[in-house]
Amino acid sequence: MAQIVGALGVPHTPFFPALVEREGPQCETARFFASVTRELEAMRPDLIVIYDTDHLNTFFFDNLPVFAMGVTDAFKGPNDEPRAVPVYTIKSRPDVAGHLRRACVEAGFDLAVTQDFTVDHSVVVPLHFMTPHMRIPVIPIFVSGHVPPLPSAQRCYALGVAVARAIETWTEPLRVVVVGSGSFSLEVFGPRIAPGKSDGVPDPDWAKRVCTLIERGATPTLIAEASEAQLLRAGNVGGELLDWIAMLGAVGERRPKFVTPQMEQGHAYAAWSWS
Amino acid sequence: MSVYAVNYLCREVLRDHAFRAAMKADPARAIASYDLTAEEREALLAGDVAKLYRLGVNAFLMGYLPRFEVCGLTLPIYNERIRSAAEHKQGA
Secondary structure: OOEEEEEEEEOOOOOHHHHHHHHOOOOHHHHHHHHHHHHHHHHOOOEEEEEEOOOOOOOEOOEOOOEEEEOOOEEEEOOOOOOOOOOEEEEOOHHHHHHHHHHHHHOOOOOEEEOOOEOOHHHHHHHHHHOOOOOOOEEEEEEOOOOOOOOOHHHHHHHHHHHHHHHOOOOOOOEEEEEEEOOOOOEEOOOOOOOOOOEEOOOHHHHHHHHHHHHHOOHHHHHHHOOHHHHHHOOOOHHHHHHHHHHHOOOOOOOOOEEEEEHHHOEEEEEEEOO | OHHHHHHHHHHHHHHOHHHHHHHHHOHHHHOOOOOOOHHHHHHHHOOOHHHHHHHOOOHHHHOHHHHOOOOOOOHHHHHHHHHOOOOOOOOO
16 A cells, blocks of 8 residues: 655745755755755655645636646646746656545545646745656645635645545555645735845744744644634745645644754745654 | 736736737737726836735736836835735735
8 A cells, every 4th residue: 555654844935946056055945955855865755745835827816726636647847937947847646646636525625636737836946956857756736825715724734634544545555755835924025025025024933833833743733823814914925834734634743853944934844754 | 807817917927928028118018908997007007016916916926027027117116116015915
């Protein structure tokens, strides 16, 4: 049977690839991404399932699902031109994705499906750092974390639990790693950006609180505190925490091997492994 | 829902390189065929992103305007203007 062997939480800041290209492998961001990459490699994954909030690049206001699964042989990205990132073709597993979607629908989660899609920096930037050869298949699950009304944290966690159970009913012996991609507190191009910048961290105390709760394995408290009002107060991409919360559906109340905050960006890097 | 049209054309600045070039060269002409209200058209051509934000235009999508420097917007100009926008809750 397939088994989940670990989980990672990562940011996806679109200017990080250019920053690392400029500043080299010893800069903070390169080192932090290297720390999660080492964990990922040690887990020897056959498949990555990533929870992601698209920035109106995969989906748009013509059709904006609250939850959706990509079911395809391969997809391309990024589709939003972040600097220093090539356009990759990323393999996927439509058989496994189809199974996960069916199991989720049967469990009461009405996941939309897309079979023909591209993804933006929020999927590709973490993969660019962690799996630059793109040899590991990736299944994206999209969570609408930017455009209110947001799904509740409880609902996202329950989705993550349903997906984790579904992975473990797939009969092939795959080693699966679940990834959550996003920030805890960040405003992008909205009124709360910092002077002179294109982003800002409106609620650094919340970002610290999230790190503390993750460090303690206090997932129920995190879910209880991650109300829509709190996520929106944390910035117009504060809802990306829902991707981490969905990822925690595979983790439960396990404590991470590490949580490394990068507070001036309002996010963190974290890893869990077990098997 | 012509806010939809403003959101759409902001994204076209990213996606359609010919449209991006047209927006740099002659924005009034480039948006002539879009079904916008007079208020939206005027705000867009003036680079009045605070007003567009209050009308409900999405901030990430407006970010493509200074990123590709259309409608007279650069990052410093955009930054100053968007920060002047009153708190305004967005949704869909």
